[in-house]
Amino acid sequence: MAARSAITLIQKSGPKSSSTEFLQLRCHIRPGASKVREGVAAVTDESVELCVSAPPQDGKANKAVIEILSEILGVPKSDLQITHGMKTRDKTISVASTCFRRGKGSESNEDLVALVRQKLLSQESDA
Numbered sequence: 247m248a249a250r251s252a253i254t255l256i257q258k259s260g261p262k263s264s265s266t267e268f269l270q271l272r273c274h275i276r277p278g279a280s281k282v283r284e285g286v287a288a289v290t291d292e293s294v295e296l297c298v299s300a301p302p303q304d305g306k307a308n309k310a311v312i313e314i315l316s317e318i319l320g321v322p323k324s325d326l327q328i329t330h331g332m333k334t335r336d337k338t339i340s341v342a343s344t345c346f347r348r349g350k351g352s353e354s355n356e357d358l359v360a361l362v363r364q365k366l367l368s369q370e371s372d373a
Contacts, residue, residue: 255355269341277307286369321345
């Protein structure tokens with residue numbers, strides 16, 4: 247079985263040749279971490295590991311994940327959505343790719359994935 251990539255660009259075609267594309271981030275969340283360790287712990291081929299100080303209660307950790315990724319990637323929180331794993335530590339988060347393409351010319355799909363990976367790696371801590 248092939249391993250799933252931590253960052254994937256998904257393209258969906260809609261009616262009348264309109265298509266939308268978004269990035270999927272596969273994340274493993276470590277809730278309840280100290281405030282000092284909050285952020286990207288590691289970026290592997292299979293997942294992005296995030297530490298959040300919020301407890302896994304009443305969606306607090308989910309909200310913290312969105313806030314941290316929004317800050318790291320430099321995108322509005324409204325462009326991020328948890329699509330799978332609302333009640334588990336393994337989550338799939340969708341990011342609207344248009345927020346990365348605004349005013350940047352026509353980057354290839356591989357460049358877009360590499361850009362996001364680089365942003366995450368630059369925030370990686372020694373957790």
